[in-house]
Amino acid sequence: xxxxxxxxxxxxxxxxxxxxxxxxxxxxxxxxxxxxxxxxxxxxxxxxxxxxxxxxxxxxxxxxxxxxxxxxxxxxxxxxxxxxxxxxxxxxxxxxxxxxxxxxxxxxxxxxxxxxxxxxxxxxxxxxxxxxxxxxxxxxxxxxxxxxxxxxxxxxxxxxxxxxxxxxxxxxxxxxxxxxxxxxxxxxxxxxxxxxxxxxxxxxxxxxxxxxxxxxxxxxxxxxxxxxxxxxxxxxxxxxxxxxxxxxxxxxxxxxxxxxxxxxxxxxxxxxxxxxxxxxxxxxxxxx
Amino acid sequence: xxxxxxxxxxxxxxxxxxxxxxxxxxxxxxxxxxxxxxxxxxxxxxxxxxxxxxxxxxxxxxxxxxxxxxxxxxxxxxxxxxxxxxxxxxxxxxxxxxxxxxxxxxxxxxxxxxxxxxxxxxxxxxxxxxxxxxxxxxxxxxxxxxxxxxxxxxxxxxxxxxxxxxxxxxxxxxxxxxxxxxxxxxxxxxxxxxxxxxxxxxxxxxxxxxxxxxxxxxxxxxxxxxxxxxxxxxxxxxxxxxxxxxxxxxxxxxxxxxxx
Numbered sequence: 073x074x075x076x077x078x079x080x081x082x083x084x085x086x087x088x089x090x091x092x093x094x095x096x097x098x099x100x101x102x103x104x105x106x107x108x109x110x111x112x113x114x115x116x117x118x119x120x121x122x123x124x125x126x127x128x129x130x131x132x133x134x135x136x137x138x139x140x141x142x143x144x145x146x147x148x149x150x151x152x153x154x155x156x157x158x159x160x161x162x163x164x165x166x167x168x169x170x171x172x173x174x175x176x177x178x179x180x181x182x183x184x185x186x187x188x189x190x191x192x193x194x195x196x197x198x199x200x201x202x203x204x205x206x207x208x209x210x211x212x213x214x215x216x217x218x219x220x221x222x223x224x225x226x227x228x229x230x231x232x233x234x235x236x237x238x239x240x241x242x243x244x245x246x247x248x249x250x251x252x253x254x255x256x257x258x259x260x261x262x263x264x265x266x267x268x269x270x271x272x273x274x275x276x277x278x279x280x281x282x283x284x285x286x287x288x289x290x291x292x293x294x295x296x297x298x299x300x301x302x303x304x305x306x307x308x309x310x311x312x313x314x315x316x317x318x319x320x321x322x323x324x325x326x327x328x329x330x331x332x333x334x335x336x337x338x339x340x341x342x343x344x345x346x347x348x349x350x351x352x353x354x355x356x357x358x359x360x
Numbered sequence: 361x362x363x364x365x366x367x368x369x370x371x372x373x374x375x376x377x378x379x380x381x382x383x384x385x386x387x388x389x390x391x392x393x394x395x396x397x398x399x400x401x402x403x404x405x406x407x408x409x410x411x412x413x414x415x416x417x418x419x420x421x422x423x424x425x426x427x428x429x430x431x432x433x434x435x436x437x438x439x440x441x442x443x444x445x446x447x448x449x450x451x452x453x454x455x456x457x458x459x460x461x462x463x464x465x466x467x468x469x470x471x472x473x474x475x476x477x478x479x480x481x482x483x484x485x486x487x488x489x490x491x492x493x494x495x496x497x498x499x500x501x502x503x504x505x506x507x508x509x510x511x512x513x514x515x516x517x518x519x520x521x522x523x524x525x526x527x528x529x530x531x532x533x534x535x536x537x538x539x540x541x542x543x544x545x546x547x548x549x550x551x552x553x554x555x556x557x558x559x560x561x562x563x564x565x566x567x568x569x570x571x572x573x574x575x576x577x578x579x580x581x582x583x584x585x586x587x588x589x590x591x592x593x594x595x596x597x598x599x600x601x602x603x604x605x606x607x608x609x610x611x612x613x614x615x616x617x618x619x620x
Contacts, residue, residue, distance in 0.1 A: 083448035090441035090460055090500060097497040098463050098471065101478035108477055158373050165370035183377045185601045187558045189575045190594040194380035196586050197387055204383055207398060237377065266362065295467030298560055302582060312469040319473055320565065332473040339467055352458070 102336075109329035119326055127330040137314065137331070141338070144311040147225065148294035151232040155240040155289045156282060158233070163244035163281075168253075177245065184238040192231050192302045199227065223305040231303040232293045239292070240285035247281025248274070280350055287346050291339050311335050381598060388591035406592035416593060419577035423557050426488070426573060430495040430556040435549040437496070438503030439541070445504075446511045461501040471498065472565035486568040494566045495559060499552040506551050510544035543615050550608040554601055 112124045131137055166176045183191065198204050199221040206218040221227070251274060259269035297312035304310075309317075315335065318328035391401035410416060441460055450456055463471060475494050476486070484490055518540070522532045538545075560575040567576060574597065581590050 079448075083444035083450045086440040086444035086448075087450070087456065090437040090504070091456070093437055093497060093500065094459055094462060097475055097493055098466065099459075101474035102466070102470075104478040104481070105474045158376070161366050162370040162373040165366050169367075179374065180377070182602055183381060185554060185605055186381055187575060187594070187597045187601055189558075189560050189578050190384060190597055191381065193578065193582055193586065193590065194384045194594070196582075197383045197591070198380050200586065234377070234380065237373070241373075291467065295469050296561070297469060298564075298579070302579070312467070315469050315473060316564070319476070325477055328473055329477065332470045335467055336470045343465060 105329040105332060108326055109333055111326045113324045113326050124326075127327045130327065131330040131334055137311075137334075140309060140314060141311050141334070144294050145338075147229060147232070147310060148290045151229050151236060151293040152240075152286050152289040154229065154233050155237050156286060159237055159240035159285065160244055160282065163241045163248055166241070166245050167248035173249075177242075180238055180241055183234075188235060189298065189302075191234060192299055195227065195231055195234070195303060196222065222303065223308075225304070225308050228300050228304040228308050228310075231299045232296065235299065236289040236293055239288045243285030243288065244278060244281045247278045247284075251277045283346065283350055287342065291342065294339055295335065384591050384594040385598065388588065388595040390588060390591075392588070406588040407596075409589055410592045410596070413589065415572065416574075416577060416589075419572040419574050422488075422571060423573040423575075426491055426495060427553040427556040429492055430499055431549040431553040433492070433496045434499045434503050434552040435507075435545060438500055438507055438548055438552075439545055442504055442507040442511050442544075446508055447516075460504050463497050464501045468498065468561045469565075472562040475562075476565050486566060488568070488571070490566045490568075491563065491571075491573075494562045495556040498559065498562055499555045502555060503548040503552050507541075507544045507548040510547065511541060514540050546608060546611065546615075550605060554605060558601060 108119075109127055110123050110125070112120045112122060112126060114120050162180075166173060166180070169176060196203065200206070201218045201220065201222075205221070206215075209215045210218065255273050255277075256269050259273045260266065264272065294310070295312055297310060297316050300308050300310050300313055311331070312335065315328055315331045318324045318331055322328075386399070388406055389402050389404070390399050391403035391405065392399065444450060445453060445457060458465075472494065475497070476490070479490055479493065480486075484493075514537075519532050519536050522536045523529070527535065557573075558575060559573075560579060563573055563576055564579070567573065572580065574593070578590055578593060581587065
């Protein structure tokens with residue numbers, strides 16, 4: 073074999089284990105559940121292979137599923153908006169502070185590393201009937217009976233914001249940090265007020281980071297089922313909860329396949345639109 | 361004035377991020393019978409109870425073994441793939457990169473369902489093996505992103521110097537390249553371990569009945585009520601998941617100082 077041919081083969085040898093893993097553990101399984109979604113669950117046991125449209129008809133036309141899908145997108149949208157409103161000024165503060173940026177970023181990354189389930193359940197300690205807030209309000213005498221603040225849509229959103237905010241701040245920070253500060257100075261020296269130069273120079277330049285953070289928050293938020301289980305009430309199920317119910321509780325795997333694919337298509341469309349206009353590079357910057 | 365407001369706002373956001381976690385740690389030392397306020401005294405009793413709780417210890421062992429195996433496999437696959445992407449001109453590199461990070465572009469629930477159903481048809485039921493497969497595929501993209509970012513910084517000419525002095529490609533790899541990228545490898549492995557140790561979304565789909573990891577154990581315990589034991593376990597997890605990466609970063613810095 074020539075040297076060139078060997079040189080050309082080497083990267084593929086290095087890549088083959090990872091590519092094989094992705095193919096066998098992700099791509100083929102995804103294709104498989106497309107097939108599986110057309111099978112039929114039988115009462116007696118084994119699912120019946122074939123081409124039945126029943127699961128799709130149920131998933132697409134049942135108003136129960138539609139309402140929960142809409143509710144899920146709404147929760148994800150509110151979460152993303154709150155993350156942006158809380159995250160932008162914080163990221164701006166870190167990027168423009170004279171102090172130690174590394175320490176400020178590290179502090180922000182710490183909650184990022186703390187277990188998701190711990191961070192989610194920690195809100196029970198704050199908002200629960202005998203939690204910190206109720207204890208404080210009782211102690212001050214503002215209330216005489218503990219308030220029921222948990223297990224509603226607002227606490228689900230709260231939990232999601234707490235979980236996703238670091239993703240947002242990190243992405244905005246990365247793009248703010250890449251902006252040449254002298255641009256703002258130039259705008260100022262040309263007579264813009266600080267607020268004007270922020271609105272017309274800095275903010276537009278940082279939009280890619282905001283968009284990347286927004287996409288991450290939305291997609292991760294819309295795909296969760298743990299937060300509604302821990303912090304939500306019985307009526308706060310999100311779409312991923314339906315998938316979990318179908319697969320784990322009802323063992324209706326064909327229907328569960330159809331529901332999973334629905335979620336994949338809806339969120340995949342968002343990623344595709346994002347990719348079309350902004351490209352994946354920005355997203356990778358924030359993740360790396 | 362504006363800056364003052366921004367700083368105050370950012371401080372509030374930091375408090376929002378840290379307060380609930382701080383309360384978990386605080387309550388884990390509460391002597392009271394219930395996992396809540398008021399604080400009745402300082403005590404280590406919940407940590408002692410934790411250390412005697414068979415179910416939690418079993419979950420801990422499962423999580424550690426699963427995390428270590430995941431880190432080992434994921435890092436091996438990820439380092440090889442990153443080497444290929446950084447060191448060679450791969451035709452279709454963009455497509456290859458996208459494929460390799462695809463596992464985090466797909467919602468984890470969907471990934472979990474697809475893997476569970478597909479491997480079930482192949483005869484792999486809910487088992488430790490399924491958990492391991494799932495954790496490997498889910499952590500692989502993170503390892504590749506981290507390792508690739510660090511690998512770019514390693515200069516190629518050191519290797520070329522070794523080769524021109526007569527070292528074989530194998531010798532060059534093990535004596536030059538590997539030591540230079542050790543910090544990247546460690547960082548990737550640590551990242552994989554932490555993500556695996558923390559995962560619950562996929563794990564609840566893949567775990568066989570009766571087997572619990574630490575997060576699923578906590579989740580199961582939450583079904584009853586929040587006990588001081590959960591807060592103690594939370595504190596242990598916080599120390600582990602925050603302490604390990606910090607330790608890793610310190611080691612990496614030490615190593616790169618020595619080699620640089």
